Amino acid sequence: MQPLxxxxxxxxxxxxxxxGSSVKWFLLFWVVMIGIGVYAVYSxxxxxxxxxxxxxxxxxxxxxxxxxxxxxxxxxxxxDEVKELQSTVxxxxxxxxxxxxxxxxxxDNSNKLYTQLSEVRKQLDALKKEMDLLK
Numbered sequence: 001m002q003p004l005x006x007x008x009x010x011x012x013x014x015x016x017x018x019x020g021s022s023v024k025w026f027l028l029f030w031v032v033m034i035g036i037g038v039y040a041v042y043s044x045x046x047x048x049x050x051x052x053x054x055x056x057x058x059x060x061x062x063x064x065x066x067x068x069x070x071x072x073x074x075x076x077x078x079x080d081e082v083k084e085l086q087s088t089v090x091x092x093x094x095x096x097x098x099x100x101x102x103x104x105x106x107x108d109n110s111n112k113l114y115t116q117l118s119e120v121r122k123q124l125d126a127l128k129k130e131m132d133l134l135k
Contacts, residue, residue, distance in 0.1 A: 071134065078131045085124045092117045 096113045 075131070075134055078127060078134065082124065082127050082131065085120060085127060089117065089120050089124060092120060 092113065096117060099113055
């Protein structure tokens with residue numbers, strides 16, 4: 001009688017063949033699972049990248065809008081100041097012309113008006129430079 005534990009060479013080959021095919025399937029399963037994991041990580045990374053880019057774009061657009069409105073407000077304020085100074089200069093010019101026409105040898109008001117006019121022109125030039133810088 002043969003003991004039950006002994007196997008014949010044909011049986012051992014079949015067992016090895018079965019074990020070999022199951023090892024192949026096991027390795028194939030893990031290779032596929034690793035591939036799926038790598039693809040999932042890659043897809044998720046791209047999704048996060050797109051979200052970050054869209055958030056940055058929205059923030060940039062919002063900041064640009066704020067800067068644009070601030071710029072327009074400054075330009076408007078400077079334009080109003082320039083118009084006001086131009087009207088002041090025009091008034092001084094009229095007053096200077098009138099004073100020159102009516103000046104006598106005793107008073108020297110025209111020099112004072114020229115000085116004031118010069119100061120106003122300096123302020124006007126400074127405002128024009130600021131407007132040029134803002135443009």
